[in-house]
Amino acid sequence: MPxxxxxxxxLYSVINGMASTAVARRLQKNFRQAGLEITIEQxxxxxxxxxxxxxxxxxLCNRTFRDKPSITRLIDNLExxxxxxxxxxxxxxxxxxxxxxxxxxxxxxxxxxxxxxTMNEALIGVNKxxxxxxxxxxxxxxxxxx
Amino acid sequence: MPxxxxxxxxLYSVINGMASTAVARRLQKNFRQAGLEITIEQxxxxxxxxxxxxxxxxxLCNRTFRDKPSITRLIDNLExxxxxxxxxxxxxxxxxxxxxxxxxxxxxxxxxxxxxxTMNEALIGVNKxxxxxxxxxxxxxxxxxx
DNA sequence: GGCATATAGTTAGTTATGCAACTAATTTCA
DNA sequence: TGAAATTAGTTGCATAACTAACTATATGCC
Numbered sequence: 001m002p003x004x005x006x007x008x009x010x011l012y013s014v015i016n017g018m019a020s021t022a023v024a025r026r027l028q029k030n031f032r033q034a035g036l037e038i039t040i041e042q043x044x045x046x047x048x049x050x051x052x053x054x055x056x057x058x059x060l061c062n063r064t065f066r067d068k069p070s071i072t073r074l075i076d077n078l079e080x081x082x083x084x085x086x087x088x089x090x091x092x093x094x095x096x097x098x099x100x101x102x103x104x105x106x107x108x109x110x111x112x113x114x115x116x117x118t119m120n121e122a123l124i125g126v127n128k129x130x131x132x133x134x135x136x137x138x139x140x141x142x143x144x145x146x
Numbered sequence: 147m148p149x150x151x152x153x154x155x156x157l158y159s160v161i162n163g164m165a166s167t168a169v170a171r172r173l174q175k176n177f178r179q180a181g182l183e184i185t186i187e188q189x190x191x192x193x194x195x196x197x198x199x200x201x202x203x204x205x206l207c208n209r210t211f212r213d214k215p216s217i218t219r220l221i222d223n224l225e226x227x228x229x230x231x232x233x234x235x236x237x238x239x240x241x242x243x244x245x246x247x248x249x250x251x252x253x254x255x256x257x258x259x260x261x262x263x264t265m266n267e268a269l270i271g272v273n274k275x276x277x278x279x280x281x282x283x284x285x286x287x288x289x290x291x292x
Numbered sequence: 293g294g295c296a297t298a299t300a301g302t303t304a305g306t307t308a309t310g311c312a313a314c315t316a317a318t319t320t321c322a
Numbered sequence: 323t324g325a326a327a328t329t330a331g332t333t334g335c336a337t338a339a340c341t342a343a344c345t346a347t348a349t350g351c352c
Contacts, residue, residue: 011265013190015195016166022211022288028340041309058330069333072332118158121290121291122338124290125286130283131283137277137279139270140165140270145267171310207343218302220338240301294352296352303344305342306340307338308338312332312333312335313334314334316330317330317331319328319329
């Protein structure tokens with residue numbers, strides 16, 4: 001059924017379009033209005049370090065779904081802002097452990113509150129079952145493609 | 147309930163994370179393997195022009211959810227590749243109408259087929275109701291934030 | 293008519309992404 | 323043990339994104 005096919009193709013712009021763009025812009029705007037100078041991409045790296053500090057760059061690649069050059073440069077910029085530092089691993093000299101500074105630890109509460117507020121705004125009128133479905137579909141899509 | 151709050155914050159990475167990245171990378175890869183040199187962002191512009199040719203740059207901003215500088219440079223690159231050309235509007239000299247070349251018209255069928263195939267791969271095991279829910283949630287999120 | 297305002301598009305600077313090619317350290321295994 | 327393959331990270335190049343500031347044209351209104 002070609003008509004169904006066509007609609008499936010259009011789904012690309014659903015998954016990768018207006019909503020994700022709008023959420024990203026709003027979260028970045030909310031950070032800026034709170035006086036935070038970090039980008040949402042930098043924040044996503046910090047987010048994983050708050051859960052577990054001193055991860056290797058490769059581990060950050062895995063957890064943030066970015067490639068190695070992207071992480072290299074995000075860490076470069078976070079290091080310039082004194083939010084993280086690279087610490088050489090003692091057991092494997094190829095590895096940099098990326099560790100949070102005290103300044104970065106202080107950002108955790110505020111930024112996560114802002115992210116929660118942003119998502120609460122975004123999800124007004126969306127119920128738990130629908131959210132659960134979106135999460136399941138996205139996990140399925142990811143699994144299908146990797 | 148703070149626990150629920152926290153989970154909502156995590157949803158940012160659902161909407162803007164692994165799945166959308168994976169779909170974008172796969173579609174770009176499928177274009178490349180078919181010998182197509184266009185980016186998915188350029189394709190998204192062409193997509194709207196195939197539906198309606200000779201739109202203004204502002205109208206392309208609205209339909210692709212991009213800002214004006216982004217469209218300016220996408221059109222610059224599409225023009226370099228001879229896929230579109232800027233045509234001055236006769237009724238309003240501020241406006242550039244962006245019109246498809248014959249070469250661009252020939253890309254329509256193949257690229258849309260590739261997009262459909264990519265989304266079929268991505269959506270294996272996802273049923274129509276779930277797809278409908280995702281579309282509704284994303285529309286709602288967009289409306290909530292704009 | 294003419295000045296203020298709004299709209300269309302461009303340019304400059306910073307950050308981020310993808311890919312390919314590279315260095316350095318580690319592991320594998322014949 | 324030592325050469326080949328793997329893994330961790332970096333660098334260079336191209337494209338794309340956002341912000342802010344800019345030019346040019348059009349519109350509104352006194």
